[in-house]
Structures are given as C-alpha cells and as structure tokens.
Amino acid sequence: MAKTILIVDxxxxxxxxIAIALxxxxxxxxxxxDGQDGLDKLSGQKVNLIISDVNMPxxxxxxxxxxxxxxxxxxxxxxxxLTTESGADMKExxxxxxxxxxxxxxxxxxxMLDAVSQLIAP
Numbered sequence: 001m002a003k004t005i006l007i008v009d010x011x012x013x014x015x016x017x018i019a020i021a022l023x024x025x026x027x028x029x030x031x032x033x034d035g036q037d038g039l040d041k042l043s044g045q046k047v048n049l050i051i052s053d054v055n056m057p058x059x060x061x062x063x064x065x066x067x068x069x070x071x072x073x074x075x076x077x078x079x080x081x082l083t084t085e086s087g088a089d090m091k092e093x094x095x096x097x098x099x100x101x102x103x104x105x106x107x108x109x110x111x112m113l114d115a116v117s118q119l120i121a122p
Contacts, residue, residue, distance in 0.1 A: 002026055002027055002028045003027055003028065003048040003049070003120050004027070004028040004029075004030060004045070004046060004047050004048055004049075005022055005027050005028070005029055005030070005047070005048060005049045005050070005051060005116070006029075006030045006031075006032060006038060006041060006042065006047045006049075006050045006051070007019060007022075007029060007030070007031050007032070007050075007051050007052075008031075008032040008033075008034070008035065008037070008038035008041075008050065008051070008052040008053065008056070008061065008064065009032075009033075009051075009052065009053040009056070009082070010033055010034050010053065010055075010056040010057060011053070012033070014053075014105075015031050015033075017109065018051060018082070018109075018112065019031065020109075021109035021112060021113060022113070022116070025113050025116075025117075027116070030045075030047070033056075034056040034057050034058040034059060035052070035056055035058060035059025035060055035061055035063055035064030035067075036058045036059040036064075037058070038050070038052060038059075038064050039059070039064055039067055039068065042068070042071070042073075042074060044073065047074065047077055048077070048078075048120045049077065049078050049079070049080070049116060049119055049120050050065075050068065050077060050078070050079045050080070051079075051080045051082050051112070051116075052064060052065065052079060052080070052081055052082070053081070053082060053083050054081055054083040054084075054085045054090065054094075055083065055084070055085070061081060061083065062093055062094060062097050062099075065079055065081075065094070065097040065098055065099055066097050066098075068098075069097065069098040078100040078101075078119040078120065079098060079099050079100055079101075080099070080100065080101040080102075080103060080112075080115055080116070080119070081094050081099050081101070081102050081103065082103045082105060082107060082112065083102075083103075083104065083105060084104065084105050085104075086104045100119055101115050101118075101119065103115060
C-alpha cells in the first residue's frame with residue numbers, strides 16, 4: 001500500500017511540482033494551501049510524512065508543526081520543511097518544534113525524494 005504524504009504550501013504551482021515528483025515515486029498525496037488547511041486535512045487519516053513551507057497565510061508552518069506534534073496520532077510523523085528560510089535561528093525553531101529535515105528553495109525534486117525516502121520507505 002502506498003505511503004501518504006501531506007504537502008502544505010500556499011503556492012499551488014510548488015505543490016503541483018512536489019505532487020508530480022511524489023506521485024511518480026509511488027506516493028499518495030494530499031495537499032493543503034496553508035497551515036490551517038494542512039491541519040484540517042489531517043482529520044484522523046494516516047499520513048506517513050508531511051512536507052510544509054514556513055511562510056504561509058492563516059497559519060505559518062512552524063505553528064502548524066507545533067499543533068501537529070500535540071496530537072498523539074501525529075506525534076511521530078516526520079516533517080520536512082521546504083522553505084526559502086535558511087537562517088540558523090529559524091532551523092533551530094523548526095528542530096525544537098519537531099521538524100526532521102530542512103530543505104531550502106529552490107530545490108531539485110531528486111533531493112526532495114532522497115530526503116523523503118530517508119524518512120519513510122515508499
């Protein structure tokens with residue numbers, strides 16, 4: 001059975017690029033357009049990994065990660081931040097919130113797939 005990945009980013013075109021790469025590698029994909037939508041999309045279903053941007057309207061990625069980690073169903077779900085933020089302080093905040101990997105945009109789909117496969121097997 002295919003692993004499910006939630007992509008949360010306010011850029012529809014970026015979500016599409018990520019989704020195409022993930023689906024091509026055999027993953028199921030759910031998309032959220034901001035942190036609040038990402039939280040709403042979880043709704044108890046099994047998600048094996050989350051890829052999220054940091055800077056989004058309504059709820060930023062780090063706030064979403066904190067809220068996800070408070071939910072026992074998703075406490076151990078690995079999260080990759082895919083963002084333009086590259087500062088050490090922001091990365092530390094992400095790590096403290098429970099982020100497992102940090103990737104800076106622009107990125108190569110192969111790099112993202114490598115990170116995904118290190119955290120979950122397809």
